[in-house]
Amino acid sequence: MSGTVEGLARAYAKRWLWKVAAPVAVPVFGVLTLLLIPLAVLAAPEASPATASSSCSTGGTGATVAGTELDAVQMGHAQTIVTVASAQGLDPHAATVALATAYQESRFRMLANDGSRPQLTAEQAAVTATSLHFPHDGLGSDHDSVNTFQQRWIAGWGNVAQLMDPVYAAEAFYQRLIEVPNWQIIPLTEAAQAVQVSAYGSAYAHWEPLARELTAVLWPAAEATAADPGGVVAGVCPGLPVASGSWIRPTAGTVTSGYGPRGGALHAGVDIAGPRDAPVYAAADGTVITAACTSTYCDRDGSLSLAGYGNLVELDHGVGLTTRYAHLSAYSVTAGQRVSAGALLGFQGSTGNSTGVHLHLEVRLAGSSVDPVPWLADRGVDLRASDAG
Known part of the structure; x- marks a missing residue:
């Protein structure tokens, strides 16, 4: 672009x-x-x-x-x-x-x-x-x-x-x-x-x-x-009405890359590819601990030669549990903000270390990543279910 x-x-x-x-x-x-x-x-x-x-x-x-x-x-x-x-x-x-x-x-x-x-x-x-x-x-x-x-x-x-x-x-x-x-x-x-x-x-x-x-x-x-071209945008899309304490699928799309070794390194999350600017929602209640560009630039698509998550939102759900939402084209929350499950966080993009539009989703326990697919499946969320939006 x-x-x-x-x-x-x-x-x-x-x-x-x-x-x-x-x-x-x-x-x-x-x-x-x-x-x-x-x-x-x-x-x-x-x-x-x-x-x-x-x-x-x-x-x-x-x-x-x-x-x-x-x-x-x-x-x-x-x-x-x-x-x-x-x-x-x-x-x-x-x-x-x-x-x-x-x-x-x-x-x-x-x-x-x-x-x-x-x-x-x-x-x-x-x-x-x-x-x-x-x-x-x-x-x-x-x-x-x-x-x-x-x-x-x-x-x-x-x-x-x-x-x-x-x-x-x-x-x-x-x-x-x-x-x-x-x-x-x-x-x-x-x-x-x-x-x-x-x-x-x-x-x-x-x-x-x-x-x-x-x-x-x-x-x-x-x-x-x-x-302010850095990535933050107004929350122009409504959030989803979700019961407190629930977990949800955070965005539309298809899982294109799973958790595990990739290119000699650990792919610490799962990639869900949907339409550019498809909304990304909070998977559960939490507090925003990061909402920022984590790469050299985030005002356009990144590449494999660029380090970082691009536009990243990270939520703290308490008890040592966090989720990360990466490569966003833009985000609509700020650090310190309390959000509910289904709150709009941003939009799918390809910023940072990325070669295509998707959401990179991570689940971390006490700082260590876990495979989001089975972890969310245990909470009633099937990330691999076909979902084109």
Whole structure:
């Protein structure tokens, strides 16, 4: 992912989601209520242990904005677009132009392309189809266009890998937008068309009311993230209602790496891989003893050459028992905070010593790690149960 902005956007994101005081006339508290609609993920306390939901991300939950229903994935992409604008020092109008454009082009979906359009040569089709190897929300079919803005690698927007990065896509849009003469004062649809060169250049105007209201909703969170890119974000997603004393599965996804020796060292936990920015919840009641970046940087994805857990949250559950939640894209708690089982801790990411999006979960007794799978199984939590969110 590109530069420090990836850590700001996460949104994505990823990636996908998507976070209120409005700089224009917007019913702020009503919008907040919509953004924080509770997740229906748990029944009565005596039911089976809760399963974490991935329908919430750093973009927030779904909402209805200017009469348009947007789900969490769409809100996440919208938040990424707005946060990149703020990170680049642009004003809310730039974000409004970008949002109107992206909604017209993709409905805020990260679209891949299978290269099946007849206008492409066999070689162009093969290159375009590599977009399928990156996280995406569906397929587009316009020439070699990909991503939320439907940018074309053949037209010089970047290579396919770059274009399938939601942050890069937004950066590329803004780079061309600010080169448009008088883009701040000409009609929005003209500014968008100057960037996109679309066959339907007048269509962007239709989404201007949506884009303006959505910018008002998302801009404050974008400013806050740009001011503090280290990893902490507001708890924009609701926690899970969990009975006190219970243990739960902390996130959505599939176990991809278990506890035990790996590469000549002990893999002291279990990896659960789900969607980028899938929420991570406290597995049990506890007190936050660590909420920090533990690597050289955490504002973007890490690598195997980088040491540390990346963004890490550690909880103390008493009697010498702790749990660790590592490689987070962002966290939403602070050291010393008391949390209940099901409280939102952060979001799945790939910061630190990591090569892919996942949660690295550890259980420690008196400082020594134990295998989380059987340990949690004894408490009614099956980490290996199939769970895509």
